[in-house]
Amino acid sequence: MSTRHTPGAAERPSPPSIVRPYGDTTGDGMVQVSFTLPLPHDKRAEGAALQLAKKMGMDPALLVHAKPMGPDFTFFVVYGSVTHLVDTREVVVIEREYPLLAAKEINLAIKRSLRRKLVVVGACIGTDAHTVGIDAILNIKGFAGEKGLEYYREITVVNLGAQVLVPDLVARARAERADAVLVSQVVTQRDAHIHNTGQMSAAFREAYPSGQVPLLVVGGPRFEEGTAGALGVDRIFGRGTTPGEVASYLVHALVPDAPARVAS
Ligand code: B12
Structure with a gap:
């Protein structure tokens, strides 16, 4: 044979x-x-x-x-x-600048370094009612075979759902002492995702003293890579993002001495 x-x-x-x-x-x-x-x-x-x-x-x-x-x-x-x-040769690829960690490593890093739960507040803002994306990241059932952030023992998730007004999001983030705010924008008609994100980031910068603004993360299928700075947020996640990528990023950005191991 x-x-x-x-x-x-x-x-x-x-x-x-x-x-x-x-x-x-x-x-x-x-x-x-x-x-x-x-x-x-x-x-x-x-x-x-x-x-x-x-x-x-x-x-x-x-x-x-x-x-x-x-x-x-x-x-x-x-x-x-x-x-x-x-x-x-002219294609510019933006590589992930942090390692993908297992849930165990993420929980351990938060527990050891923060000595408290890491608090995440999530929402779809503006008139956007597309909650499937943010739920895929936050809900325990997760996405693409990965459990959502609710599964992580050391992460407290407050999911505000659809059509949340920016002032309400800011107020809730303050009340919860959010470390990170996760916003989803799926509708892009008339650049709604850009306007809403800009408005959200401006509102947080106005409401918090400089240097104390929570980590601002937005996600959705039609954000342009590399535009986080222009939109006033820390990070953009696009199509196909998995909860593990987001959890690993949160640890990378918010937990001092986060592990540097790259999971295979
Ligand atoms: C399901 C759906 C709906 C459902 C939403 C139900 C719900 N509870 O979410 C319903 C029926 C309500 C709906 C309504 C409408 N919809 Co609709 N909908 C869709 C559809 C078919 C799928 C979206 C989806 O669930 N994708 C699956 C999730 C898992 O993917 P995702 O959202 O991209 O999320 C991933 C990433 O982007 C990322 N991510 C997303 N958010 C975040 C946030 C963070 C923090 C992070 C880290 C990552 C992240 O991670 C996720 C997992 O990988 C899309 C078409 C399509 N095939 O995409 C149209 C679509 C989004 N809808 C569209 C439209 C126009 C509408 C309506 C305006 C229709 C109407 N005329 O009434 C309304 C608007 C309602 C409103 N006020 O928002 C358009 C938007 C067009 C545009 N350019 O903006 C689309 C693209 C359809 C189309 N081709 O025209 N819709």
Whole structure:
């Protein structure tokens, strides 16, 4: 019986630096995009979709799906070839700057160093009612096979839920003597997530003496990486964040002499 040899990571040639999208054959440049136009579904709308695709650099562009979204809008999927090249050497990757710790290590670090529970207050602010994300991080049932922060013996979690007003969040954070405030923003219409986050961070800076503001953490699927400073917060977490990453970050940021071991 012959065995198939699969090359290990060390044997695999490194991927090329300059790449193009792949559809049917390597380097054919095929991409698929979807979008909605404010036009009723007819031939003109379909032509408009193809015109947009061509202006975006897709040539030839094929309309593969068009569906009316009510009487005045049409949703499109367009498949086509682009000529653009991507240089992976120009990609900037923001690496996690702290180790991932096990729950045991996190509890131990807090207990030893703070000698009290670490207090976290969480909420969805503004009109945002999307609580699934913040619950995934905070609730004991957790996310992606990891238990949420409520599971950690040394972390006290106060989850305020949906549509919390910023003044109420500030008041509760003060009352609970929060070490960290965890805010979720999922709706991004009219940049609501940016405005709400800026407003929240300004309110905390106004309410607390300088140097005593709790750690401000925001999360949601559509925050841009690397914008924490501009938004006035300490850290942004995006799509697919797990509770363990957040707990490890809290320890890294708030617990002096936190362990430096990188969990495998
Ligand atoms: C479920 C859902 C709802 C549910 C929410 C129920 C609930 N209790 O949360 C209901 C039906 C109520 C709802 C309502 C609406 N929704 Co909705 N909804 C969704 C949907 C399908 C899934 C969101 C979700 O649960 N994701 C799963 C969680 C686990 O992922 P997550 O939120 O990204 O969270 C992860 C990370 O981002 C991160 N994270 C998130 N928050 C935080 C916070 C911290 C501190 C940290 C560390 C990490 C972190 O960690 C999480 C785990 O990895 C999305 C579409 C989609 N597929 O994403 C639309 C979506 C978010 N909704 C949308 C819209 C428009 C609405 C409505 C306005 C619709 C309407 N016209 O009424 C309303 C608004 C209600 C309101 N006032 O907020 C849009 C938003 C568009 C935009 N650009 O803003 C989306 C994208 C759908 C779409 N494509 O149009 N929605």
